[in-house]
Amino acid sequence: MGLMEILLIIIPSTLLWAAPLIFTGLGGNFSESSGVVNIGLEGLMVIGAFTAIVFNLTFVDVFGSMTPWVALLAAMVVGALLSILHAVASITFRADQVVSGVAINLLAIGAALFLVKFIYGKGQTDIIQKGFSKVDIPFLSDIPVLGKLFFSNTYYTSFVAIAVAFLAWFVMFKTPFGLRLRAVGEHPMAADTMGINVTRMRYIGVLISGALAGIGGGVYAQSISSDFGHATISGQGFMALAALIFGKWHPLGVMGAALFFGFAQSLSIIGSSLPFLENIPNVYLLIAPYVLTILALTGFIGRADAPKASGTPYVKGKR
C-alpha cells in the first residue's frame, strides 16, 4: 500500500471524525472565555444528536435532500435551550459550575432516552435515510493531488466546521463583542466597571456553547452513527473539552486540536488495515487525546492557562 493510498483513507476519515469535535470545542470556547466552565458539553451533544435524528426521521419527506441541514438547525436551537438551564444555575443562582454541568449531562441522556421510548416505543431509533453523505466538492476536487486528498470523498460538514472556526476566531479576537466576552472571562469586575453587562455576556457565551454543541451532536449523529441510542455519544463531548484545553482556549488552536484528535480516533478505527500500524495496540491511539491533554495542562507541551475568572460566579460589589 503506497503513501498516497494511505493518505486517501486517513485524511477523509480524520475530517469526518474531527467535525463534531470542532463544533463542540468551539462552543466550549465561547462559554469558558466568558468565564463559565461547561462540563455539560457531552450532554448538549447528546440532546443535539437526539434532536437531529428525531427531526430527520420525522421530516425527511418534507425537506428531502435538505433534511440533515434543517435537522442541524433544530439541534442548534434545542442545544441552546438546554444550555439555558446551565446558564441560569451557574450565572444567576451561582451554582457550582462543574456540578451544574454534571447535572446537564445526567439530564440530557435521561431525557433523550425517555423521549425515544415515548416516541418510538423502543430503546433506539431507526436508522435515518438521508444523512450527510460523501461528496466530491465541485471545482476544488479537480485540483491535482490536493483536490483528490482533501476534497474528494468527503463531507461538507467538515469544511463548514473549519469555516466556523475561523469565524469564531474573528468574532472573538477582532470584534468589540469578542473583546468584551474575553474581558468578562478574565476580570469581570474590571469589565463591569467599564460598563459591560457581565451577566448578559456570560449568558450569551453559554447559549452559543449550547448551540454549537447541539450542532456538533447533530453532525455526529447524521454522519457517523445514523441513529440514536444510549451509546451514540459516549465521550465525544469530553473529548471536545480536551480539544478546548489542548487548543489553549483559542478557536484556531481548538480546531487544530480537534483535527488531531479526529486523526487519532480515525487511526484507532482503521489502524488495523494500515501496514505499519497493525502491530500497535489501538489502546495507545484511544488514550492519546486524553494523555496529551494532561501533558499540555502540566506544561510539558507549552503552558495552557484557562481564562482567569473561569469557574467563579461574579457577585457584584464583592471584592
Add this chain to the structure above:
Amino acid sequence: MSNRMKNIVVPLVAVLLGVLVGTIIMIATGYNAGSAFIALWNGAFGEIYYTGEVVRQVTPYILAGLAVAFAFRTGLFNIGVEGQLIVGWLAAVWVGVAFELPKFIHLPLAVLAAAAAGALWAFIPGLLKAKFKVHEVIVTIMMNYVALHVTNYIIRTVLSEKSDRTEMIADSASLRSPFLEGLTDYSRLHWGILIALACVFLMWFLLEKTSKGYELRSVGFNQHASEYAGMSVSRNIILSMVISGAFAGLAGAMEALGTFGYAAIKGGFTGVGFDGIAVALLGGNGPIGIIFAALLFGSLKVGALNMPLEAGVPNELVDIIIALIVFFVAASYMIRIFIDRISKKGVK
C-alpha cells in the same frame, strides 16, 4: 431558621422539586404518574428480593459518595471517581483470578488491591494539582477515559484470550454470601454493605477526630492560612486525593467481588461514579447524609426497573429525576433565599 435545619430542609426541598418536575413530565407525556410511583415503590420494597437488590445497589453508592465527599471536604472536586472505580474493579478481579489462597488472606488482599488501584489512579491528579497547579477536574475527567480504555485492553489481552470478559473470581475472594442471599429470596446482596458502613465511620472518624483530618479540612478551607500554620499544602492535597481514590476503588471492589464476580469489556461508564457526585451533594458531604442519599438513589435506581413492567413508564424517568435533584441542590442558593424570606415573615 438555623443553619443546621437549613442543611436538612434544602436537600428535602430539592428532592420534592425533582419528584414534582418528574410528575409533570409524566402527565405531559400522558403516562399515569400514580401507577408509575406505585410501581417504583413495589420495585424497591414490594418484595424482600427487591429490597436485597436495593441494599446491593446502595453499597457502591455509599462508597462512591464517600469518595466524592471526602475530596469535597478537603477543597477538591474528584470527578474521576468513575475511573478510579473501574481500575479498582479490575484490580480486585485480577487478584481474585490470579491467586489461590485461604479466604482470610485472599479476600482482604483483593479488597486492598482495589483500594490501592483507585488510590494510585487518584494520586496522579493529586500530584499534578500539588506540583503543577493543574485543576483536578479536567485531569480526573481525562483519567476516566484512560481508565476505560486501558482496563478494556487489559481484560482483552492479559486477563482473557481476546474474550469480552474475565473468568469468575475464586470463591475464596468472593464477598457473596449464601446466608444473605437466602435471607432476601436470592438477590445478589453481599457482605460488601458492612465494608461500606465501616468506611462511613472511617471517614467521619478520620475527618472529625484526628489531627490529620483537621489538617486536610484546613487546607480545604484556606490554603494560605494552613501553610502559614506550618502545614504542607501539597502533601495534604495528594493525601486527600489518594484517600478519596481508595474509597472509589473499594466501590469497584463491591462490583467485582460481590455483585458480578468478573470484569467485562465496557462500552461506556458504569455511571456509579457520577451518581456518587449526586449522593455526596444531596447528603451534604456528611456521613449520615451520604447513607440516606445513597438509600434514596439506590432504591430509585432499582425500583425504576419495575416501572416499564408494571406501569409502562420508561425507567429513564428516574434518571431525569436524579439529574433534577442534583440540579436543584446545586442551585440551592435559590432555595435558601426562598426559605430565608419565608422564615423572616414568620418571625415578624
